[in-house]
Amino acid sequence: MERKSIGVSKKRKPSGAAVIRPDLTDKLFRALFEEWARTGYVGISLERVAACAGIGKAAIYRRWASKREFASDAIASIEIAMLDPTDHGSLKADARAFLQATRTVLRHPLVRRIIADLVAERLRSGELATVLDRAAMARRQFGHGLLDRAINRHELHENLDRELALDLLFSPLYMRMIIQGKNVTRAELDRQVIAIDAGIKACCFSA
Structure with a gap:
């Protein structure tokens, strides 16, 4: 039973929070900069940043706990x-x-x-x-x-x-x-x- 649990964990890892792709992080930075330059910091929408990067908002929060940390x-x-x-x-x-x-x-x-x-x-x-x-x-x-x-x-x-x-x-x-x-x-x-x-x-x- 214990071996089976470990095996399931390994199979799920590629779609889980532990996988941080550097290329996707760079894409998020570019999307953030475009949004920031357009709206100013206070107007930044993480939903729009995620959409511009072509991903879900959850990918941002897997990397950063807040907008300030992201910035x-x-x-x-x-x-x-x-x-x-x-x-x-x-x-x-x-x-x-x-x-x-x-x-x-x-x-x-x-x-x-x-x-x-x-x-x-x-x-x-x-x-x-x-x-x-x-x-x-x-x-x-x-x-x-x-x-x-x-x-x-x-x-x-x-x-x-x-x-x-x-x-x-x-x-x-x-x-x-x-x-x-x-x-x-x-x-x-x-x-x-x-x-x-x-x-x-x-x-x-x-x-």
């Missing part, structure tokens, strides 16, 4: 896409690679609308504070690695104001593309890289 993982998937830990040989080259990857992500119209709504929703209700904090933490942890490499190359002094340096790394691009809603050309990106490189190297605490 958090979706945003994290974007952060992971832009964070390349490759050592490019110099602070300036590392900064350029990071900004180029970030620029690619921020050029997507859905992403730009979602990020603006994400910040606004945090100010309205605070529900998405943990989502923004998690994304910012991932970006800053990546930045710490970038700064550590520059210190090991003797490009930066250990007496570095890391928080200011990390603010400088991302803020100019964010200001131009999200706050001002402008595109950034490659030439403009190169000028940002030069300014950021110089700014970070000036971020030492006074003796």
